[in-house]
Amino acid sequence: MATTLGLSQGMAVQELGWDEDTDEQVRSAILDTIGDDFVYEAIEAVDVVLLWWRDEDGDLGDGLVDALTDLTTRGQIWLMTPRVGRDGYVDAADLAEAALTAGLALANTASVSKQWQAHKLVRPKGGRR
Numbered sequence: 001m002a003t004t005l006g007l008s009q010g011m012a013v014q015e016l017g018w019d020e021d022t023d024e025q026v027r028s029a030i031l032d033t034i035g036d037d038f039v040y041e042a043i044e045a046v047d048v049v050l051l052w053w054r055d056e057d058g059d060l061g062d063g064l065v066d067a068l069t070d071l072t073t074r075g076q077i078w079l080m081t082p083r084v085g086r087d088g089y090v091d092a093a094d095l096a097e098a099a100l101t102a103g104l105a106l107a108n109t110a111s112v113s114k115q116w117q118a119h120k121l122v123r124p125k126g127g128r129r
Contacts (some may be wrong), residue, residue: 001064003109005078005110005118007033007048014039014070017052017063021088023113026080042070047078052116054088062099064121068102077104086115095119 005016007013015027015038030050031037035042039046053060067077081095082088099106099121107120
């Protein structure tokens with residue numbers, strides 16, 4: 001699963017938005033792949049931000065902007081949202097609007113568990129215009 005997300009050994013991954021409903025199997029697979037713990041207090045820029053988000057968590061655009069704080073310029077955000085029909089599901093239109101607001105592009109989406117799906121968000125090539 002973590003390789004599906006393009007993660008590899010030695011990557012610095014910051015986790016944001018953890019709560020009791022996050023998928024521990026997904027988290028464990030990521031930790032096994034990167035070979036280290038998640039970064040919570042970033043001292044240096046991170047390669048990936050793993051952002052768990054539910055519809056009731058507030059403004060997704062603001063959440064994505066905050067997630068960019070410690071991310072390298074070539075880094076990526078993996079936005080984890082509940083799957084369609086699950087509590088906290090984030091509508092695709094809201095996701096698209098939030099990505100645009102944060103100056104990000106949706107690169108792809110992957111199903112990572114029965115409860116969660118992952119959306120890869122990156123800075124557009126050439127920077128924000």
